[in-house]
Amino acid sequence: MSDLLDLPLSTLAGEPATLRQLAGGGPALVVNVASRCGLTPQYRQLEQLHEEFAGRGFTVVGVPCNQFAGQEPGTAEEIAAFCSATYGVTFPMTEKLEVNGPGAHPLFQQLTQAADSSGAAGEVQWNFEKFLCSSRLEVVARFRPQVQPDAPEVRVAIEALLLAEGR
Template sequence: MSDLLDLPLTTLQGEPTTLGALTAGSAALVVNVASRCGLTPQYAQLEALQREYADRGFTVLGVPCNQFAGQEPGTAEEIATFCSGTYGVTFPMTGKLEVNGAGAHPLFQELTAVPDATGEAGPVSWNFEKWVLDPHGAVVARFRPSTTPDAPEVRAAVESVLHP
């Protein structure tokens, strides 16, 4: 089991938890999200993946972040209302985290060490960067923000870590 799964987090509702508790032994797609970004419509595709694959041991995990042009300025309650009301989001979400810099949460310190398909690791480039984790917390793929959640390469990575 990965140390990633033991990392402490807080839910969007303010409850202490861990990555492992939020993913509940499932494969996961961890995504830093924002409500006021040009890429915000990706929430619809993320929810579609959640609904399609949940019964095969999969969850999306949304991680709000306000580090990119202040595009996630709302309170936890405002974020939850926006996500559920606008996109019907049912997947779990954490409280706001920093993903880059000296204040980056340990989850993102680990995730950003993983290279993308071009071999590039390093800081999160913008909202809606994505990481696929297997059920044991190992990172199997990283996708930059412009790669949509329904892209064939994302779907292939997700399917590679699902229960049959």
């Protein structure tokens, strides 16, 4: 999976990057996000996780996606302004990507092979699906959209991963 760490991406600001750069070389929670979704308030909890665990080398990486009921129609500038002004988002975000179907970005082609706690793998169900990844981009846990970012199972998985990586 190390090739995925170096797969070319662009940041929301249009700067070239890789997932390795966006995650700062550490573990990350990769989340497909949208600004006009009933789950959009999860941005607040994602930012809290990012701030709480950043000192241990952990980051949240947001991936805007417009594949679910057109709930991320904005331009990169509009998305960035909304996230900053409404939720104080400071974690890195990629350009808008497709997460399902024939146009799915290679990152999500790989991530979606991981199973959730019920053993189900496959396509992203909706906005705010979360993939907890080690610093080598191995998916160690997958949380479906309805699981809140500050749910006990998410926090326990992050803590366990950080401890396993000596962070």
